[in-house]
Amino acid sequence: MSYIPKWLLLPLLVSTEFPNSFSMAMNxxxxxxxxxxLDDTHEIKTYLRNDKLFSRQLGSFIFELTPKSETEFDFHTWI
Structure with missing residues (x-):
């Protein structure tokens, strides 16, 4: 049986590319x-930057949102 190092196998099993098969116009x-x-203490702000939609909670996270459909988005990139 051949040994395959984890550093070689992991990129084959885990994709970091997210297909964007659904596109939306800027409007x-x-x-x-x-x-x-979200509740009494948490707010999420969504905004546009460089023609992309982002979601942000102050002091916590910033994610790029990529459309899956007209009403669903994926968290694409954590900044």
């Missing part, structure tokens, strides 16, 4: 720019 993305209240 469609602009509809999602807002501040969303």
């Amino acid at each position: 469609q993305l602009e509809k999602y720019v807002a501040i969303y209240q």
